[in-house]
Amino acid sequence: MYVKICGLRTADHAQTAIEAGAHAVGVVMNRTSARRASDDEARAVIEASRGSADTVLVVNDMPAEHAARTARRLGFDVLQLHGRAYGEQDFAAALEVVPRVWRATSLDLDPPLEVGAWGEEVLLLDAPKPGSGERWDLSDLADRAPDGTWMVAGGLSPANVREAVDAVRPWGVDVSSGVETAPGEKSSELIRAFVEAALRA
Numbered sequence: 001m002y003v004k005i006c007g008l009r010t011a012d013h014a015q016t017a018i019e020a021g022a023h024a025v026g027v028v029m030n031r032t033s034a035r036r037a038s039d040d041e042a043r044a045v046i047e048a049s050r051g052s053a054d055t056v057l058v059v060n061d062m063p064a065e066h067a068a069r070t071a072r073r074l075g076f077d078v079l080q081l082h083g084r085a086y087g088e089q090d091f092a093a094a095l096e097v098v099p100r101v102w103r104a105t106s107l108d109l110d111p112p113l114e115v116g117a118w119g120e121e122v123l124l125l126d127a128p129k130p131g132s133g134e135r136w137d138l139s140d141l142a143d144r145a146p147d148g149t150w151m152v153a154g155g156l157s158p159a160n161v162r163e164a165v166d167a168v169r170p171w172g173v174d175v176s177s178g179v180e181t182a183p184g185e186k187s188s189e190l191i192r193a194f195v196e197a198a199l200r201a
C-alpha cells in the first residue's frame with residue numbers, strides 16, 4: 001500500500017512520516033489552504049525527504065503551468081493538480097514542464113476514471129471539498145473502481161483507513177486532516193498511527 005501524508009510544512013513531520021514508512025509527502029501551496037506552505041517550508045520538507053519519499057506539490061487554485069514551474073523551481077518530484085480548476089489541457093501544459101503529474105478529482109465532477117486519461121501518473125479520488133476531512137460514500141465506486149495506480153483520500157484517519165482500503169482496494173491512500181489536531185496542525189503521533197494502520201491494511 002502506497003501511503004502519502006499531505007499538508008506538511010516541517011522537516012520534522014516529513015521525517016516522522018518517512019521513518020514510519022510513508023512513500024510520499026505532500027506540500028500544499030494554494031492560496032486558501034490552512035496548510036499553505038511558504039517556499040522555505042516547502043524546501044525544508046523536500047530536503048528532509050530527498051531520496052526517501054516522493055515529494056508532491058499540491059495545488060487547486062494556481063494556473064497549471066505556473067504550478068509546474070513552481071514544482072520544478074523548488075525541486076518537487078510530483079505535481080498534484082487537484083480538483084475542478086484543471087482540465088485536460090492544463091495537464092498537457094503542466095506535462096510540458098514536469099514529467100510527473102497526478103490528477104486529483106472527485107466523483108461529483110464526473111471525471112474519467114481511467115488512470116492516465118489526461119497523462120497523469122496517478123489518479124487520486126477525493127471528497128468534493130479537498131482537505132476538508134469530510135468522508136464520501138465509497139460505495140459510489142461499486143463496479144467502477146479504477147485499476148492501477150489510483151489512490152483514495154477524503155476524511156481518512158488512523159481509525160478508518162483499513163475500512164476504506166477493504167471497501168475499494170486502492171493502490172494507495174492519502175491523508176491530511178486525519179493526522180492533525182486542528183486545521184493545519186500536524187501531529188507526529190497521528191502521522192505514525194496513520195502510516196502504521198495503512199501499511200497493515
Ligand SMILES: O=C(O)c1ccccc1N[C@@H]1O[C@H](COP(=O)(O)O)[C@@H](O)[C@H]1O
Nearest residue numbers: 006033130131133153154155175176177
Ligand atoms: O489540504 C488542503 O488544504 C488541500 C487544499 C487544496 C487541494 C487539496 C488539499 N488537500 C488534499 O485533500 C486530500 C485529503 O484531505 P483530507 O484528508 O480529507 O483532509 C488529499 O488529497 C490532500 O492532498
